[in-house]
Amino acid sequence: MAQLHLVFGPQGAGKTTYSRRLAEEVRGVRFSIDEWMGALFGPDLPQPLNFGWIMERVARCEQRIWTTTLEVARSGVDVVLDLGFMKLEHRGQFAARAEEAELTVQTHFVDAPYELRRGRVLSRNREQGATFAFEVTPQMFDFMEQQFEKPSESELARARVSYSQ
Numbered sequence: 001m002a003q004l005h006l007v008f009g010p011q012g013a014g015k016t017t018y019s020r021r022l023a024e025e026v027r028g029v030r031f032s033i034d035e036w037m038g039a040l041f042g043p044d045l046p047q048p049l050n051f052g053w054i055m056e057r058v059a060r061c062e063q064r065i066w067t068t069t070l071e072v073a074r075s076g077v078d079v080v081l082d083l084g085f086m087k088l089e090h091r092g093q094f095a096a097r098a099e100e101a102e103l104t105v106q107t108h109f110v111d112a113p114y115e116l117r118r119g120r121v122l123s124r125n126r127e128q129g130a131t132f133a134f135e136v137t138p139q140m141f142d143f144m145e146q147q148f149e150k151p152s153e154s155e156l157a158r159a160r161v162s163y164s165q
Contacts, residue, residue, distance in 0.1 A: 001076075001103070001104060002075075002076050002077055002079065003026070003078045003103065003104045003105070004073060004078070004079050004081065004094075004098045004103045004104065004105050005022055005026070005028070005078065005081065005105075005107075006081050006095065006098075006105060006106070006107045006108065007019045007080060007081065007082045007083075007085070007107075007108045007110060008084065008086070008108070008110070009110035009111050010111065010117060011117060011141055011144045011145065012116070012118060012119075012120040012121040012124075013110045013112045013164075014110050014164055015082050015110045016034065018108065018110045019080050019082035020130075022108065023080045026078040026080070027078070028077055028080050029072050029078070029080070030080040030081075030082060031065045031079065031080070031082065032082040033058060033062065033065070033083045036064075036065065037054075037058060040061065041057045049137070049139060049140065065081070066094075069081065070101055073103050081094065086144065086147045086148045086149065087147070088149045088151070088152070088155070095107070106159075106160065107158060108159060108160045108162065109156060111164075112163065112165065113165060121136050122138075124136070
């Protein structure tokens with residue numbers, strides 16, 4: 001039976017790098033929200049930023065990713081979801097969907113100190129390397145920083161934790 005891996009953590013923690021390694025380790029398929037958003041909507045990003053516009057498109061991508069996740073998992077292949085999962089409710093919704101689909105779920109919490117995360121995001125903007133999907137402005141970083149809900153002790157007890165310093 002395929003396993004669903006939910007990777008979550010604050011922005012710049014290293015979720016995409018972790019997800020890439022994990023997908024190789026489990027020989028699974030990885031879906032990253034940043035890649036989908038960058039490819040599908042990056043060129044159309046309104047200026048000034050409109051977070052309602054962004055979040056509406058994130059929801060569309062997530063629905064399509066979930067449909068594809070089910071198809072992949074039903075073929076017996078593990079799936080790694082790198083969707084940020086900033087909110088406890090969001091993580092719970094995907095875990096409940098997986099249980100309903102009779103998939104086993106493993107959560108993975110990736111974290112790093114604030115200054116390191118912010119520095120990584122700014123560096124990624126400049127270097128535009130392997131994990132770059134679109135520019136994350138300081139304004140976007142600050143907005144997303146406020147959105148992240150830290151995991152509870154019980155959530156952490158069930159998760160694999162990766163913390164870099």
